Amino acid sequence: MPVLEIVDLQKRYGRIEALGGVTLTVKEGEIFGLLGQNGAGKTTLIKIMLGITRGWSGKAFLLGEPAGTAHVRARVGYLPEDHSFPDYHTGYSLLDFYGQLLGLAGADRKKRITKMLEQVGIADRMHYKIRTYSKGMKQRVGIAQALMHAPDVIFLDEPTDGVDPVGRRDIRELLIELKKHGTTIFLNSHLLGEVELICDRVAILRKGKMIREGDVNTLTKQKGRFLIGLAPGQVFPIPEIRNLGYEVAPLGDRWEVQLLEGQSIDPVIDFLRSRTLNLRHLVEKRQTLEDLFLETHDDRSDKRDKRPKRETSDKITVLEPADEGHKS
Ligand SMILES: Nc1ncnc2c1ncn2[C@@H]1O[C@H](COP(=O)(O)OP(=O)(O)OP(=O)(O)O)[C@@H](O)[C@H]1O
Ligand SMILES: [Mg+2]
Numbered sequence: 001m002p003v004l005e006i007v008d009l010q011k012r013y014g015r016i017e018a019l020g021g022v023t024l025t026v027k028e029g030e031i032f033g034l035l036g037q038n039g040a041g042k043t044t045l046i047k048i049m050l051g052i053t054r055g056w057s058g059k060a061f062l063l064g065e066p067a068g069t070a071h072v073r074a075r076v077g078y079l080p081e082d083h084s085f086p087d088y089h090t091g092y093s094l095l096d097f098y099g100q101l102l103g104l105a106g107a108d109r110k111k112r113i114t115k116m117l118e119q120v121g122i123a124d125r126m127h128y129k130i131r132t133y134s135k136g137m138k139q140r141v142g143i144a145q146a147l148m149h150a151p152d153v154i155f156l157d158e159p160t161d162g163v164d165p166v167g168r169r170d171i172r173e174l175l176i177e178l179k180k181h182g183t184t185i186f187l188n189s190h191l192l193g194e195v196e197l198i199c200d201r202v203a204i205l206r207k208g209k210m211i212r213e214g215d216v217n218t219l220t221k222q223k224g225r226f227l228i229g230l231a232p233g234q235v236f237p238i239p240e241i242r243n244l245g246y247e248v249a250p251l252g253d254r255w256e257v258q259l260l261e262g263q264s265i266d267p268v269i270d271f272l273r274s275r276t277l278n279l280r281h282l283v284e285k286r287q288t289l290e291d292l293f294l295e296t297h298d299d300r301s302d303k304r305d306k307r308p309k310r311e312t313s314d315k316i317t318v319l320e321p322a323d324e325g326h327k328s
Helices: 042-049 070-075 091-101 106-119 135-147 165-180 192-198 216-220 238-243 266-274 289-297 301-306
Strands: 004-013 016-026 031-036 056-062 076-079 153-157 184-189 201-206 209-215 221-230 247-251 254-258 279-286 312-316
Touching (some): 004 042, 016 042, 016 056, 016 201, 016 209, 031 165, 031 192, 042 056, 042 184, 076 135, 091 106, 091 135, 106 135, 135 165, 165 192, 192 216, 192 289, 201 216, 201 289, 209 216, 209 289, 216 221, 216 289, 221 266, 238 247, 238 266, 266 279
Parallel strands (some): 031 184, 031 201, 153 184
Antiparallel strands (some): 004 016, 201 209, 221 254, 221 279, 279 312
8 A cells, every 4th residue: 555645636726726636656665755846836745645735636645544634643744844843942842842742651752852853963952942053953853853753654845955965964864764664755855966865756746747757766767878988098989880870979088879779789899899999987877867857847958958967877887807908
């Protein structure tokens, strides 16, 4: 059973269509990222799932129950965007307050508060008032609050907003740790690089409609685009490879081969080897999530396509040990 299931979800605020028929599922134990520009409908979707926003149509289930079902909330953690917790609380007293609301018993609650504040890295300030916290520290308290009751599912709306790079890494590690223990994580984010690092699957919303959805690896794959590097000083036989029917172009000190329908990279490698050229680098190229995002949002995509893509390589296959003695 999926943890979250949405079918044709629609929500209007007067004349504004916040969600225009969104369908998606989130499986147990995955980290799911919802991406989209300001106003795309990300927060609306989370609020509907938690029963905060009403007056929508379609189907929405959370942990097998219709969205908004009260008793399901006990199994759900939520970090709202732009939260402002009562700032007369200290980090500790805030969590104590939420813990009591959640019905966590005394001794356990106190242990849990300290543990959570340690995990988000503000244990040393836990007895200071929230009004004395920096933006990132407030965000960390918010995350601790969302995790206080060890929920099965957490919704994080821009979890790393205002958090410095070290803190962002800490939060990523914390989320990965939670995932290992089976927690399902749903997050909204603008930070695509970060989403790419931790999310198993993502969906991209644009003006309330879902325009892409899938696992991060598949979405960022650039089908059949390889980058080849030879030993220093060796020259790639471009005309011959083109004669074999391949598209090839130099890129820096490497060469990019774009496979056409039905082609495989193997004949190219065989040919290079038959010329006793030394392959030093063979990478199937990937685009970043940011490239994908811009591609799906850019009305100037013609221009954008001419911009060199930032390359993120995953599979680097070094085909043989470096042997510079073979230089031609
Ligand atoms: N309470 C409301 N009343 C009227 N319109 C609203 C309300 N809440 C959201 N909207 C509108 O619904 C649309 C979706 O807003 P939402 O907050 O879901 O976007 P978002 O993707 O979370 O954006 P951001 O990245 O800026 O947080 C926007 O056009 C917004 O103006
Ligand atoms: Mg939002």
